[in-house]
Amino acid sequence: MDLTPTPSQTVGPYLHLGLTDARSISCIARDGAKGERVRLTFRVVDGDGVPVPDAMIELWQADSEGNYASQDGSADGTGFRGFGRLATAEDSSCTFETIRPGCVPGPGKTVQAPHINVSVLGRGILKRLATRVYFAGDTANASDPVLTSVPENRRATLLAQPDPARPNNWVFDVHLRGGRETVFFDV
Amino acid sequence: MSFSLISAKGRHPRESVAPFRRHEAGTQPDSFYPAYRATRLRAPSQPLIYLPHTLSEVTGPVFGHSDIHPHDQDLTLQHKGEPLGERIIVRGRVVDGDGHAVSNSLIEIWQANAAGRYAHSKDDHPAPLDPNFTGTGRTLTDNDGFYSFVTIKPGAYPWRNHENAWRPAHIHFSLFGPAFVTRLITQMYFPGDPLFEYDPILQSIPDEGARQRLVSKFDLETTKPEWALGYRFDIVLRGRESTPFEE
Numbered sequence: 001m002d003l004t005p006t007p008s009q010t011v012g013p014y015l016h017l018g019l020t021d022a023r024s025i026s027c028i029a030r031d032g033a034k035g036e037r038v039r040l041t042f043r044v045v046d047g048d049g050v051p052v053p054d055a056m057i058e059l060w061q062a063d064s065e066g067n068y069a070s071q072d073g074s075a076d077g078t079g080f081r082g083f084g085r086l087a088t089a090e091d092s093s094c095t096f097e098t099i100r101p102g103c104v105p106g107p108g109k110t111v112q113a114p115h116i117n118v119s120v121l122g123r124g125i126l127k128r129l130a131t132r133v134y135f136a137g138d139t140a141n142a143s144d145p146v147l148t149s150v151p152e153n154r155r156a157t158l159l160a161q162p163d164p165a166r167p168n169n170w171v172f173d174v175h176l177r178g179g180r181e182t183v184f185f186d187v
Numbered sequence: 188m189s190f191s192l193i194s195a196k197g198r199h200p201r202e203s204v205a206p207f208r209r210h211e212a213g214t215q216p217d218s219f220y221p222a223y224r225a226t227r228l229r230a231p232s233q234p235l236i237y238l239p240h241t242l243s244e245v246t247g248p249v250f251g252h253s254d255i256h257p258h259d260q261d262l263t264l265q266h267k268g269e270p271l272g273e274r275i276i277v278r279g280r281v282v283d284g285d286g287h288a289v290s291n292s293l294i295e296i297w298q299a300n301a302a303g304r305y306a307h308s309k310d311d312h313p314a315p316l317d318p319n320f321t322g323t324g325r326t327l328t329d330n331d332g333f334y335s336f337v338t339i340k341p342g343a344y345p346w347r348n349h350e351n352a353w354r355p356a357h358i359h360f361s362l363f364g365p366a367f368v369t370r371l372i373t374q375m376y377f378p379g380d381p382l383f384e385y386d387p388i389l390q391s392i393p394d395e396g397a398r399q400r401l402v403s404k405f406d407l408e409t410t411k412p413e414w415a416l417g418y419r420f421d422i423v424l425r426g427r428e429s430t431p432f433e434e
Contacts, residue, residue, distance in 0.1 A: 003284050006400050006422045007215050007392045009374040010223075011359065014307040018297025018323050018359055047228035054309075060247060060367045068246040070199035083248035107239050117243050117367050124225025126216040126391050128370060130238070150236055176229045186209075186235035187244055187368045 008127035013054050015121065020056060020087040028059060028098035033080040035064025035099035039169045040133065040160060042086075043093045044120065047177030051092030055122035057174075058085040059096060059133075061115075066102030088122075100135065106145045113140035113147065120174055120184075130187045133160050133172050150183050157182045199246045206240035207368050207425045208284055213394035222387035224348050240368065247366040250293040252327065260326045262298075262338040270320035272301025272339035274415040277375070277403065281332045281362065284426025288332030295325040295361040296336060303342030303356075312344050337415065343382060355382035355389065364424040375420045376402045 011019065029035070044052040061082050062068050069082045086094035098116075106112040113134055120129040134141055136159040141147055147155055157180065163169040175182050219230035238244065258264045263274060281289040299305045299322060302314040306321050320339060328334045341356045357374040364370065376389065383389055383398075392398045400423075409417025 001282075001286065001421070002396075002400070003282070003286055003423055003426070004214050004397065004400070005210060005284060005425050006371060006373055007397050008371060009216070009359075009388060009401070010225075011361075011372050012374075013309060014297065014305045015359075017305060017307050017321070018295050019361060021323075023295070023325075047232070050228070052229070058370070060243070062243070068199040068242060069249070070246070081248070104242050106241050112241060112243065115243070119367075119370060121372060122229065124223070124227075124229035126218055126220060126223070126226060126230070126388070128372065129218075129231065130368075132243075146238060146241075154233075177232050181231055181233050183233075184231050184235050185238035187238050187240070 010123060010126050011056060011121045013123045015054070015056055016087050020085065024086050025081075025084045026086055026094075026096055028061065028082065028084040028096055029063075029080050033063065033099050035102075037097070037168060038100050039095055039097055039166075040116070041093055041095040041169065041171045042088070042174060043171065044088050044122075044174045044176065045092060049178070052122060052176065053088055053090045053092055055088045055092070055120060055125075056085060057088070057094055058119040058121070059083065059098075060117040061098065062101040062104050064099050064102050066104045068104075103140055110145040111140065111143070113138055113144035115144070115146075120176070125176075129176070130185045131174070131182055132158055132185070134158050135170065136161050154183050199242065204240065204242055204245050205427045205429065206245065207366065208428050210425075214392070214397040216391035217393065220387060220391040222349075223391055226391075244368045245366045247363060247369065250327065250363070254293065255325060255327060259324050260336055262320065262322060262324045262336065264337075265321055266319040268319045270300065270317050270339050272317075272320075272342075274337065275340050276335060276337055276409050276411065276415050276417040277358065277420055278333070278335035278406070278409045278417060279420040279422060281328050281334065281364075281422045281424065283364070283369075283424050287426075288328070288330070289364055289424055290328055290330045290332055292328045292365070293325065293363050294328065294334050296323065296338075296358050298322045298338065298358040299341040299344055301339050301342050303344030314342070314344065335409075340377070343380075348387065353382055353385070355380040355386050360422070362422060362424065369424045371422070371424060373422075374401060377418065378402055378405055
């Protein structure tokens with residue numbers, strides 16, 4: 001048998017049918033989960049800055065102590081799951097309820113700043129776009145091995161910004177293409 | 188929310204970071220493929236930045252049997268009556284790049300009905316909806332990596348990508364595998380479809396051999412006498428760069 005991995009294809013415009021109508025997960029960390037609660041809103045725009053109302057965001061993150069849930073489930077035993085997914089609404093946004101993750105070990109002896117792993121999928125996206133959300137102002141960002149590997153002038157595209165009007169609300173803009181294009185990773 | 192992960196206590200061990208192999212050139216679609224019009228404004232223009240695999244990339248969500256309902260595997264049993272169209276069985280095995288079974292892993296599918304219409308509010312193709320067909324399914328692979336679905340052969344349908352554009356009949360497949368980086372969303376096609384050469388979504392994969400991996404095969408072994416034709420669709424997820432020596 002040929003063991004070359006199967007190629008990716010777009011989720012197309014009707015992804016909701018299979019992936020989000022009955023299968024969304026907006027709450028990544030329920031009330032009992034330890035850590036600082038945050039509401040994280042994504043907004044997705046295309047190369048012309050036009051809102052994308054038919055994208056899907058998937059998230060995978062560590063708990064507040066920097067542990068990923070495993071085969072046996074949540075790391076802290078309090079209902080933390082680490083996975084979320086939502087389709088963008090007509091205004092191109094979607095909002096997750098979660099907690100701010102802890103630091104995660106990086107390559108060698110490095111430490112990765114709190115971050116959330118993101119997949120962006122949608123019509124016109126032939127293969128999953130991988131990016132990361134970091135939190136603006138986190139002191140650990142300066143020594144994060146991934147963030148510092150990104151050209152300095154593009155690092156800001158990976159930072160969620162706090163919403164000054166609403167405490168604990170953060171916003172992350174995904175620019176699929178163009179001058180303010182979000183950094184996407186070769187994973 | 189009908190979707191839950193297993194929630195017993197346990198964390199992924201921090202010591203184990205075995206990176207996954209990268210894709211060979213040509214075996215995956217190009218992100219920017221102008222013949223597929225929607226990529227022109229939705230594909231990145233900057234080169235991707237190489238990300239070494241850390242704990243964040245080699246871990247991933249785990250789903251369990253509580254996520255599957257009895258009729259999720261048989262799309263012909265989800266309503267009062269039977270859907271119209273040609274009943275089929277789609278069966279296959281999910282393995283990693285070393286040929287090891289990917290067991291107990293979530294597969295989700297969605298598709299158009301026999302007339303080529305999705306049960307989706309945005310689909311305005313003037314073909315009939317089928318009150319007995321939603322077109323969504325899910326299952327877990329078994330211990331040997333096998334899965335199967337009973338469904339209806341989907342119809343081809345027009346889209347507005349270019350003049351007289353039609354999508355070849357297909358079923359959307361979503362798989363997780365063991366890690367964030369093994370996530371795969373793809374489409375399964377049917378053998379001998381004359382629309383392949385006109386379809387920019389399939390043609391976005393440069394390598395002909397790679398395109399062929401998305402075409403299921405008629406399978407007499409899966410076919411059930413007096414009941415339904417069978418199609419075989421095997422899926423390969425990424426394997427690890429170095430696998431531990433097996434005794």
